[in-house]
Amino acid sequence: MKNTVRIEPPAVSAYVIPTDAPEADGTLSWDTTTVVVTEITAGDATGTGWTYAPAAAADVVREQLAPVLTGGDALDIPRAHDQMCKAVRNAGRPGIAGCALSAVDIALWDLKARLLEVPLARLLGSVRDTVPVYGSGGFTTYHDTHLAAQLNGWVHGQQIPRVKIKIGEAWGRAVERDLARVRTARKVVGPGTELYVDANGAYTRKQAVRIGGALADMEVGWFEEPVSSDDLKGLHRVRQALVCDVTAGEYGYDLPYFARMIPAVDCLQADATRCGGLTEWLRTAALAQAHGLEVSAHGAPHVHASAAACVPNLRHIEWFHDHVRIESMFFDGVLDPTGGTVRPDGGLGHGLMLRTEEIEEFRIV
Numbered sequence: 001m002k003n004t005v006r007i008e009p010p011a012v013s014a015y016v017i018p019t020d021a022p023e024a025d026g027t028l029s030w031d032t033t034t035v036v037v038t039e040i041t042a043g044d045a046t047g048t049g050w051t052y053a054p055a056a057a058a059d060v061v062r063e064q065l066a067p068v069l070t071g072g073d074a075l076d077i078p079r080a081h082d083q084m085c086k087a088v089r090n091a092g093r094p095g096i097a098g099c100a101l102s103a104v105d106i107a108l109w110d111l112k113a114r115l116l117e118v119p120l121a122r123l124l125g126s127v128r129d130t131v132p133v134y135g136s137g138g139f140t141t142y143h144d145t146h147l148a149a150q151l152n153g154w155v156h157g158q159q160i161p162r163v164k165i166k167i168g169e170a171w172g173r174a175v176e177r178d179l180a181r182v183r184t185a186r187k188v189v190g191p192g193t194e195l196y197v198d199a200n201g202a203y204t205r206k207q208a209v210r211i212g213g214a215l216a217d218m219e220v221g222w223f224e225e226p227v228s229s230d231d232l233k234g235l236h237r238v239r240q241a242l243v244c245d246v247t248a249g250e251y252g253y254d255l256p257y258f259a260r261m262i263p264a265v266d267c268l269q270a271d272a273t274r275c276g277g278l279t280e281w282l283r284t285a286a287l288a289q290a291h292g293l294e295v296s297a298h299g300a301p302h303v304h305a306s307a308a309a310c311v312p313n314l315r316h317i318e319w320f321h322d323h324v325r326i327e328s329m330f331f332d333g334v335l336d337p338t339g340g341t342v343r344p345d346g347g348l349g350h351g352l353m354l355r356t357e358e359i360e361e362f363r364i365v
Helices: 056-069 077-087 096-115 120-124 144-157 175-189 205-217 232-241 255-264 277-290 301-308 321-330
Strands: 011-024 029-042 045-052 131-136 162-166 194-198 220-224 245-248 267-270 294-297 314-320
Touching (some): 011 321, 029 056, 056 077, 056 096, 077 277, 131 144, 232 255, 294 301
Parallel strands (some): 162 194, 194 220, 220 245, 294 314
Antiparallel strands (some): 029 045
């Protein structure tokens, strides 16, 4: 009979970090990012998880998740995950509750690996030593010089051979500028670099098809959320009409969502800080594999790196500008994407240690 390692009451905190420049995509603009961090202790180890979500997610951890976690066995993550899903059922899992659940699940996986004194990739069982990344940013607020500097940093500085920029400015009302920015991006990165675009659901169906035809001439191979990810019929029709891959999934909060999305995309995106943590992210990857699709991790690269190394049908993880900057500020042990891959094998758990004192200035009550 195994020894039970009891979970202590989780600690949770929220932080607001200003962006380093004004940022926007096709549908939203922002100048800060909020991070909710959960620390869970059992025995002589502490695991850390986080989500990019409103500070209200911290209240969900304290009020609805902590009571069902405290005293449970830190090694039985599926049981804890199931109990958390039941605890937020009436509150509604999609949205803030799902983000809170995700942060806790990520912390539990980090905790278990540290208790067993192994890297998280070793605990899960890896299929690769390195994980491909793509540089992601290119916000619609960037002027051409700023855009070029960011792209040059990824492609020519860090030798990352895949990059993504935002299009769909002003809910699809600035198409000429969208296409001009894509042309600029292609000129900067050169013909040998994979170029992706993300419209964040800003276009209408036929508008997305017309734009997708123009993007093909610039050798854009990835068209993310050409229409709203809630418009599954529209995604499917755009996918059938275009040569490039049509992708979506970042707003998935549970496995049934991804099951519904399967017929509508060429590559399934999933975000472990939203979808239910690494537990549900791995299930989503298996679901995609069963349907012959690859999976790509959305945002939060240091959350995903270890699990991504354990997924046979992985395409890549997103080296997203905002999250990379924040995770580099918040943690020791961050990864190096030089050459276009990261190697998640440093230290126990996910390999990161929270810089509690250094980030105190960003903490909110």
